[in-house]
Amino acid sequence: MDAFYASVELLERPDLKHLPVVISSHHPRAVIAAASYPARQYGLRSAMSMTQAKKRCPQVVVIEPNFSKYRAVSEQIHTIFQRYTTLIEPLSLDEAYLDVTENLQQLASATEVAERIRADIFQSTGLTASAGVAPNKFLAKVASDWNKPNGICVIKPSHVQQFIQHLALKKIPGVGKVMQEKLKSLNLETLGDLQKLDENVLIHHFGKYGKQLFLYAQGIDERPVQAERERQQISKETTFDDDLSIEQCMPFWPQLIEQVWRSLEKKQLYARGVTVKLKLKNFQTLQHSKSFKIPLKHQAELQLILDSLLKDMHIRPEQCFRLVGVGVYALSHKEVLPQLSLWEDEIPK
Numbered sequence: 474m475d476a477f478y479a480s481v482e483l484l485e486r487p488d489l490k491h492l493p494v495v496i497s498s499h500h501p502r503a504v505i506a507a508a509s510y511p512a513r514q515y516g517l518r519s520a521m522s523m524t525q526a527k528k529r530c531p532q533v534v535v536i537e538p539n540f541s542k543y544r545a546v547s548e549q550i551h552t553i554f555q556r557y558t559t560l561i562e563p564l565s566l567d568e569a570y571l572d573v574t575e576n577l578q579q580l581a582s583a584t585e586v587a588e589r590i591r592a593d594i595f596q597s598t599g600l601t602a603s604a605g606v607a608p609n610k611f612l613a614k615v616a617s618d619w620n621k622p623n624g625i626c627v628i629k630p631s632h633v634q635q636f637i638q639h640l641a642l643k644k645i646p647g648v649g650k651v652m653q654e655k656l657k658s659l660n661l662e663t664l665g666d667l668q669k670l671d672e673n674v675l676i677h678h679f680g681k682y683g684k685q686l687f688l689y690a691q692g693i694d695e696r697p698v699q700a701e702r703e704r705q706q707i708s709k710e711t712t713f714d715d716d717l718s719i720e721q722c723m724p725f726w727p728q729l730i731e732q733v734w735r736s737l738e739k740k741q742l743y744a745r746g747v748t749v750k751l752k753l754k755n756f757q758t759l760q761h762s763k764s765f766k767i768p769l770k771h772q773a774e775l776q777l778i779l780d781s782l783l784k785d786m787h788i789r790p791e792q793c794f795r796l797v798g799v800g801v802y803a804l805s806h807k808e809v810l811p812q813l814s815l816w817e818d819e820i821p822k
Contacts, residue, residue, distance in 0.1 A: 475622035477567035478507035494534045572698035611694035633692040638665040710798025716754045719788045734772040743768035744801035747778045752796035
């Protein structure tokens with residue numbers, strides 16, 4: 474979807490259509506959740522702090538997010554997807570992979586499926602969507618951003634090599650600024666550059682991800698579209714108005730733990746891992762996590778593990794934090810968790 478949260482709000486506020494609009498809270502430390510296309514012309518983008526956004530564009534219009542509204546529209550869009558295929562892998566409220574090799578409308582080409590879906594979305598919601606049509610997930614993802622907003626990019630199997638030859642490495646999902654710098658230091662700027670290197674060379678420099686880069690350079694991505702994606706993590710965090718020492722952060726942990734535990738119980742999930750996150754005033758993030766063979770059974774356990782993680786981190790008293798958070802991972806549904814026998818439980822580890 475194109476600037477999804479902002480576009481949903483602009484349906485109700487057409488008078489703001491040509492103005493720089495961002496979706497963000499009015500919290501002193503808020504960041505942008507979405508920016509309209511006029512806002513992007515000022516350099517505003519998601520994850521940018523509102524302090525920075527207001528410096529770049531003092532006239533920016535700020536709308537508080539309404540996620541229940543966005544979820545409702547997202548459900549409408551997924552209902553449209555379901556007319557065409559059962560193989561849908563949601564990535565977020567506004568993005569999904571669809572495998573339309575065998576589509577329910579028996580349309581001859583994936584391009585036609587994409588165009589029909591885009592037309593249906595616009596007719597039902599008044600919103601525009603951009604599509605990438607390609608033989609695999611990697612290329613479809615890249616293509617979906619190619620002709621935004623309200624566009625389509627088709628990469629036919631016979632054109633894959635031609636398309637990726639000059640593709641900038643920063644276009645690869647997962648290649649952030651740090652990775653870009655490392656690649657640049659090796660004089661690697663396009664997928665064509667990567668094609669000149671042996672797989673072992675890339676593994677030497679980038680470990681496991683080197684193998685992935687090698688495959689991307691050949692236009693290969695064999696990951697299937699997974700219709701059912703297990704939830705990876707549940708986390709809650711809070712941002713402070715002023716930077717706090719670790720001691721001053723202590724009263725905030727119980728509430729975060731309670732929120733995480735409530736979410737676990739509501740979704741009928743077990744967790745076998747706990748992670749803690751603290752963001753320093755310079756935006757550097759400190760994280761520590763621990764996983765267990767047996768799932769957590771009580772909220773009190775989560776508090777004890779959190780205390781242990783914080784102790785392991787050896788946080789200095791003078792360090793100050795702008796945000797703290799706690800999360801659980803290695804999730805499984807309560808009804809499908811295998812039972813450990815008493816004998817297995819008593820085997821010395």
